[in-house]
Amino acid sequence: MTSATITREKKISRAATLWITQVVSGLLLIVILALHMISHHFVVEGGLRDYQQVLAYVQNPLVFVLELVFIVTATAHALIGVRAIILDIGLSEGAKRTLNWILAVIGVITLIYGAWLAIALQQL
């Protein structure tokens, strides 16, 4: 097997992994966002929770876990989607690697911020 074939197979494998990640994260997001819209907006008098109501809601352990799952799935889904759109420009291999790094850094910063926020809200 030539190195070109191995590289092509790796690319196909990566594309398949990203596609499956998009599908799974997308399905999870549909469930989590439906719960979010109903519990945060549609069943709340006035459509939005006030400060005390938000704290009581997010300090529920199950909601805390759901919020963490949401931030991971939403970040992954968003950045993989943005990557797909940008790749349509037709980037060189070097530019693709740079793009992957930039998106990975944005993803890590977002996850750290989201985790910090979720934990900080537990301590208020």
Add this chain to the structure above:
Amino acid sequence: MAQQISSTKEDTPSRPLTAWFDVRKRRVGSWAFALNRLTGLGLVLYLFLHLAVLSLLVQGEEAWDQFVALAKNPLFLFLDVVLIFGLLFHALNGIRVALVGMGIGIKSQRSMFWILAAIGAILLVISAFLVFTK
């Protein structure tokens, strides 16, 4: 013959990033492809904006409740409905694209698109009603 409406290579324009946005004289699949991307980009922007706004909670009760008061004005409520449209379109079209991508319903994807569009329209009307009446 069923019209191809999935986000396949066939639907991906040859002049990417500029051409996919131009849907004039194109099939419904190209409209779905372009709108899926536009709603996706809008939702990404909203995600980061939403995360930034949530930091108001850490600043205290006054900061959050001031934002809540602002978010209840009619312009914000209208933007909520636009957001819900984006979520519904992206989610329902995403389900169709995922199913077709897995080889499910390829021949009936055109009817699947319109069935999901009808479901989305009903959910949008219900959501808009709740947004403006709650």
